[in-house]
Amino acid sequence: MEFDGWTLALQAINFLVLVWILQRFLYKPLLGLIDQRQRAQQDAFAQAAEREKAADASRAEYESRRQELDAERQGMLDEARAAIAKETEQGRAAARERANAELASSRSRIEKEREEAAASLTRDAVALAGELAQRLLAGVATADVAGSLLTSVLDRLDALTPERKQALHTDLEQGAKLVVASAPALGDDLRARCVERLRAALGPDTQVEFTTDEALLVGAELRFPNTTIGYCWRDTLAAALEELRKDG
Amino acid sequence: MTQGSENLFETRVVFHIGPVPVSQDVVTTWGIILVLGVGCFLTTRNLSLRQGRWRSLVEAIVVAMRNQIQDVIKRDATPFLPLLGTLFVFIAAANLSVLVPGVKPPTARVETPAALAAIVFLSAHYFGIRARGVWQHLRSYARPNVLLLPLNVLSEFTRTFSLVVRLFGNIMSHEIIVGIVVALAGLFVPIPFMALGILIGLIQAYIFAVLATVFVGAAIGAVEQA
Numbered sequence: 085m086e087f088d089g090w091t092l093a094l095q096a097i098n099f100l101v102l103v104w105i106l107q108r109f110l111y112k113p114l115l116g117l118i119d120q121r122q123r124a125q126q127d128a129f130a131q132a133a134e135r136e137k138a139a140d141a142s143r144a145e146y147e148s149r150r151q152e153l154d155a156e157r158q159g160m161l162d163e164a165r166a167a168i169a170k171e172t173e174q175g176r177a178a179a180r181e182r183a184n185a186e187l188a189s190s191r192s193r194i195e196k197e198r199e200e201a202a203a204s205l206t207r208d209a210v211a212l213a214g215e216l217a218q219r220l221l222a223g224v225a226t227a228d229v230a231g232s233l234l235t236s237v238l239d240r241l242d243a244l245t246p247e248r249k250q251a252l253h254t255d256l257e258q259g260a261k262l263v264v265a266s267a268p269a270l271g272d273d274l275r276a277r278c279v280e281r282l283r284a285a286l287g288p289d290t291q292v293e294f295t296t297d298e299a300l301l302v303g304a305e306l307r308f309p310n311t312t313i314g315y316c317w318r319d320t321l322a323a324a325l326e327e328l329r330k331d332g
Numbered sequence: 333m334t335q336g337s338e339n340l341f342e343t344r345v346v347f348h349i350g351p352v353p354v355s356q357d358v359v360t361t362w363g364i365i366l367v368l369g370v371g372c373f374l375t376t377r378n379l380s381l382r383q384g385r386w387r388s389l390v391e392a393i394v395v396a397m398r399n400q401i402q403d404v405i406k407r408d409a410t411p412f413l414p415l416l417g418t419l420f421v422f423i424a425a426a427n428l429s430v431l432v433p434g435v436k437p438p439t440a441r442v443e444t445p446a447a448l449a450a451i452v453f454l455s456a457h458y459f460g461i462r463a464r465g466v467w468q469h470l471r472s473y474a475r476p477n478v479l480l481l482p483l484n485v486l487s488e489f490t491r492t493f494s495l496v497v498r499l500f501g502n503i504m505s506h507e508i509i510v511g512i513v514v515a516l517a518g519l520f521v522p523i524p525f526m527a528l529g530i531l532i533g534l535i536q537a538y539i540f541a542v543l544a545t546v547f548v549g550a551a552i553g554a555v556e557q558a
Binding site: 086087092101107109113117 | 342343352353354355357358361362364365368369372373375376379390391394395398410413414415417418421422438441442443444446447448450451
């Protein structure tokens, strides 16, 4: 086996030349391109990171703004609810007051109407009672009853003091007549006894005139010019009805 | 076979340039350089960020070589890529030149592997001195103990010699086997052996480049002494 030193030297030179060629036309351009691509990738990554950061910031800002809006909206809702509740409560209170006022007014009006109705009913009842009483008394009115009542009147006249009797007599001395009103009409016998007792009490010259007054219902009156002495059921009934009205 | 073996081991001078004989291996190497140079020129002209399949393949190979070197020496591989990457590319191209009819691979003769191993030997010292200085570089041969200085110095030559012998022996022996098979069995029988030769050629290129990387890495203090 031969060993050629020239070949070794030439091959070494050849290899070094190849190193230079590959460095010039392969490694340097390719590595430069790779570095350029890596820089482009890094720039792209950096831009992406910046955009991601910006997006995160935007998202955070959006979240913050959304939370603020939520809080604001919640606050507005709370205020609106409170205002509505307040207005509702005020409306309820006003309605309650109006209702109470209307209720009180109604109760007052009803009470007044009830009282008026009761008074009217009482008046009607009293009037009806009076009418019934008048009818009943008219049914039992007889000359005897009237005579009895006239007797009572004459007893009252007799019971008057002499001064009072003198005053009555003085009234009759001026030509006036003593009117004896009765209901129903008195009989002649009763009239005669009446005249006899009047003249006994007031003097023999006493002029007596008899008349019938249905308004008395049952009873008799001695009508002097200035004084009337009588006893009739009309007055009794009127007093009873007045008491009924007062009690009602 | 005898004739083939004589042709294989003898230097075949094609022509002379003055007193310098130019052998067949040198001419073949020039062809390889021409092909690689033109290929690289065509590949890297009009570079842009957009690229085709072929340039992507070339770029992947370059990046793989750079990463491989970086994995071994644990630092930026860019300054070492021209030497170590070219070692792999040239040896692989030289080994695969056997596929061209009539071409014998330069690495099948001892001069080319010896030239490459000598360059690796010198480059390791160059990078070691540049990285650590002359004194530190020389002191590295006395580590871990000064008693190991002769062994370390001796290993510098033996490992360089082993580089030569490994590459030359594998490629030359493959050439011999293929020649024997062709002589005995005919034209098409050696095809599986030639396919095996592709694998062997790539593996030997890889081994040579990796060992050179380890030597350079050891010289710059990046890896343990090989």
